[in-house]
Amino acid sequence: MIALAGLAVILIGFLLRLQPLLVVAVAAAITGLAAGMAPIAILAAFGKAFNGNRFVTVVYVVLPLIGLLERNGLQERARALVAGMRGLSLGRLLAGYMLLRQLSAGLGLVSIAGHPQTVRPLVAPMAEAAADPAGTMIEPEREKVRALAAATDNIALFFGEDVFIAIGSILLMKGFLEQYGIQLEPLALSVWAIPSAICAFLIHGGRLMLIDRQRRRAR
Amino acid sequence: MISTGFPYTVAGMMFAGFAAWSLARRRWPNGAMWALLALSFLAGDRIGDVGNGVLVLALVAVATIGIRRPAPSVVTPEQKLAGAARYGNRLFVPALAVPAITIGGTFLFKAMHSLVDPKQATLVALTVAAITALGLAAWFFRPPVIAPLEEGVRLMDSVGWAAVLPQMLAALGALFAAAGLGETMGGLLGGLIPGDNLIAAVIVYMGGMALLTMAMGNAFAAFPVMTAAVGLPLLIHAHHGHPAAVAALGMLAGFCGTLLTPMAANFNIVPVGLLNLSDRYAVIRAQAPTAILLWIANIFILYWMAFR
Numbered sequence: 001m002i003a004l005a006g007l008a009v010i011l012i013g014f015l016l017r018l019q020p021l022l023v024v025a026v027a028a029a030i031t032g033l034a035a036g037m038a039p040i041a042i043l044a045a046f047g048k049a050f051n052g053n054r055f056v057t058v059v060y061v062v063l064p065l066i067g068l069l070e071r072n073g074l075q076e077r078a079r080a081l082v083a084g085m086r087g088l089s090l091g092r093l094l095a096g097y098m099l100l101r102q103l104s105a106g107l108g109l110v111s112i113a114g115h116p117q118t119v120r121p122l123v124a125p126m127a128e129a130a131a132d133p134a135g136t137m138i139e140p141e142r143e144k145v146r147a148l149a150a151a152t153d154n155i156a157l158f159f160g161e162d163v164f165i166a167i168g169s170i171l172l173m174k175g176f177l178e179q180y181g182i183q184l185e186p187l188a189l190s191v192w193a194i195p196s197a198i199c200a201f202l203i204h205g206g207r208l209m210l211i212d213r214q215r216r217r218a219r
Numbered sequence: 220m221i222s223t224g225f226p227y228t229v230a231g232m233m234f235a236g237f238a239a240w241s242l243a244r245r246r247w248p249n250g251a252m253w254a255l256l257a258l259s260f261l262a263g264d265r266i267g268d269v270g271n272g273v274l275v276l277a278l279v280a281v282a283t284i285g286i287r288r289p290a291p292s293v294v295t296p297e298q299k300l301a302g303a304a305r306y307g308n309r310l311f312v313p314a315l316a317v318p319a320i321t322i323g324g325t326f327l328f329k330a331m332h333s334l335v336d337p338k339q340a341t342l343v344a345l346t347v348a349a350i351t352a353l354g355l356a357a358w359f360f361r362p363p364v365i366a367p368l369e370e371g372v373r374l375m376d377s378v379g380w381a382a383v384l385p386q387m388l389a390a391l392g393a394l395f396a397a398a399g400l401g402e403t404m405g406g407l408l409g410g411l412i413p414g415d416n417l418i419a420a421v422i423v424y425m426g427g428m429a430l431l432t433m434a435m436g437n438a439f440a441a442f443p444v445m446t447a448a449v450g451l452p453l454l455i456h457a458h459h460g461h462p463a464a465v466a467a468l469g470m471l472a473g474f475c476g477t478l479l480t481p482m483a484a485n486f487n488i489v490p491v492g493l494l495n496l497s498d499r500y501a502v503i504r505a506q507a508p509t510a511i512l513l514w515i516a517n518i519f520i521l522y523w524m525a526f527r
Contacts (some may be wrong), residue, residue: 121314
């Protein structure tokens with residue numbers, strides 16, 4: 001039970017919106033102490049794992065490029081492109097993006113898009129322009145539109161990538177089941193991701209259409 | 220052989236540039252944070268495990284003191300509109316070159332396995348793509364030399380401490396594993412199932428995958444625990460469920476959990492900074508209805524299709 005102490009720290013810290021890095025460090029210390037590790041061993045284990053996971057932070061090397069493009073009007077151009085398309089509602093735009101993202105992720109092309117590369121410079125400003133061609137929306141509403149763009153990218157990625165046979169999660173499942181004497185082809189696992197991928201598109205696409213309808217009524 | 224050394228050196232030099240820019244403008248906490256990340260990328264393999272631990276503590280201290288909001292842009296909205304009018308759709312070319320070169324490079328580098336480590340092909344390709352596209356953009360726009368650094372650091376400042384959170388959480392996951400957190404929770408959840416009730420076992424398995432993923436921030440950590448505790452003994456062996464379906468749908472139930480937790484920081488917290496959202500949990504809120512409905516849909520798919 002004592003192993004859950006670190007988890008409790010995370011839960012309380014995140015609920016109270018304390019500084020997350022501090023919360024994680026305290027949770028790590030408590031988890032390590034509960035497991036009977038010496039403080040210096042906890043520090044070393046944490047430092048080693050931090051160093052071993054630097055690859056997740058490499059993606060920011062695209063930021064100087066994105067910043068330079070935005071300085072020269074990328075977001076404005078993306079907005080103008082969408083504003084010029086009549087009948088392209090917020091819901092239809094994001095549903096279209098979702099379909100593209102799911103299909104490309106299903107083919108294994110997961111790093112084709114992401115929050116720094118595509119959502120911030122392209123999808124979010126396009127979504128804002130589709131939601132509000134006249135530019136009269138108040139900022140809290142704009143924030144909701146941008147959050148929805150980020151959410152759509154995440155959902156499409158998660159429920160597209162498992163259809164691809166060589167993605168990490170499929171290989172993990174195959175390897176784990178092999179330890180218990182169950183031999184499976186990656187394809188046998190990935191076909192089971194297809195019904196869920198379709199459900200994801202129907203559920204999230206349905207929500208997007210509902211949002212469109214609510215916005216039309218409110219006008 | 221080209222492996223992580225090349226992307227890490229590029230990232231380290233970029234963060235060193237961000238640090239120098241910030242320190243020169245007396246933005247001390249921001250300068251300190253990016254300098255520490257530069258140190259991590261450039262020298263992380265040479266300062267030892269305890270050294271890295273101390274580096275993390277320093278990052279936590281800087282984040283707790285608080286880093287500053289991005290500096291205001293030097294370019295006016297009118298200038299940006301003028302740029303959009305002047306360059307038109309050419310603006311999209313470098314932006315789309317990044318995914319194109321990343322994909323092409325990944326396939327190419329995987330074929331050149333004597334030159335590039337195939338396991339790191341995507342990371343190397345992404346770095347090459349970022350540099351090539353930046354060169355392309357510099358050729359199109361002829362910006363001042365400082366511009367990419369200046370604009371890059373503004374975006375980096377808007378991500379702020381959230382940039383470090385995914386690595387911190389991955390490290391926390393390592394300690395959770397050492398303390399046996401997954402096994403403890405798996406045992407607790409497994410004890411909830413009454414007798415040989417199939418629907419109860421399915422709900423506990425899928426619910427456990429989602430909850431454990433929310434707690435640990437990633438479904439990969441939850442999968443072995445829940446499959447060993449409930450999936451294999453009950454769903455596959457006792458109820459003769461299709462092993463591929465039980466595994467795949469369990470993993471997808473975990474992905475529903477990923478959509479609901481701040482522990483999956485690179486998906487749910489990093490965009491909050493990148494998109495200037497004032498609510499830290501705005502992305503999670505936008506995902507929650509889809510995630511919950513999809514989790515229920517996955518339960519039905521498993522229950523109806525895997526046990527026949």
